[in-house]
Amino acid sequence: IREITVKLEEAEAFATREGRRMVSKLAGPVRDLEASWTGAGQGCQGGVGKSSARPRRRWRKNREEERRMNMELQDLLDKTQLKLKDLQAQIRGVGGNLGHRHDEVHRKAQQQIEEAEHRADLAERTHVQAGAAAGIWSHAVGGQGSRSMRRNNEERQTKNKGDS
Numbered sequence: 001i002r003e004i005t006v007k008l009e010e011a012e013a014f015a016t017r018e019g020r021r022m023v024s025k026l027a028g029p030v031r032d033l034e035a036s037w038t039g040a041g042q043g044c045q046g047g048v049g050k051s052s053a054r055p056r057r058r059w060r061k062n063r064e065e066e067r068r069m070n071m072e073l074q075d076l077l078d079k080t081q082l083k084l085k086d087l088q089a090q091i092r093g094v095g096g097n098l099g100h101r102h103d104e105v106h107r108k109a110q111q112q113i114e115e116a117e118h119r120a121d122l123a124e125r126t127h128v129q130a131g132a133a134a135g136i137w138s139h140a141v142g143g144q145g146s147r148s149m150r151r152n153n154e155e156r157q158t159k160n161k162g163d164s
Helices: 002-043 050-097 100-133 144-163
Strands: none
Touching: 002 050, 002 100, 050 100
16 A cells, blocks of 8 residues: 555656646746737737738747647646555555555545545646636536545545445
């Protein structure tokens, strides 16, 4: 269980670290885009000319780069969630074979998994909000983490009622 818990914590730390890195990497281009749009709006009073073509190309290039990074981050998030589910299944398998005195260790590991899922949901929401702030509408998993948290909480409550 400790090895699985360590793996889980490593996966969670990696996902958090990568998410923060991607968000910070995207923050600069977003500011540049905002500045270019405000500047372009002030300079284009007479019509669209050659001077606006370069910022538009730069904006399209940045948008494509942000979209690509968004998809990479989404892929990373999906992989981390799969690892989390795999580790959760391993813990459940080990938990079923443990004696009565080890049940508390299993419950503690389960709580840690639920906390990790909660943090993953928060990271996902932050990711989606960062994409929305950048003007990117992604096909993010919006809300599945919340549903899985509710389902896990219901399972835990049912199990606790059965233990009583």
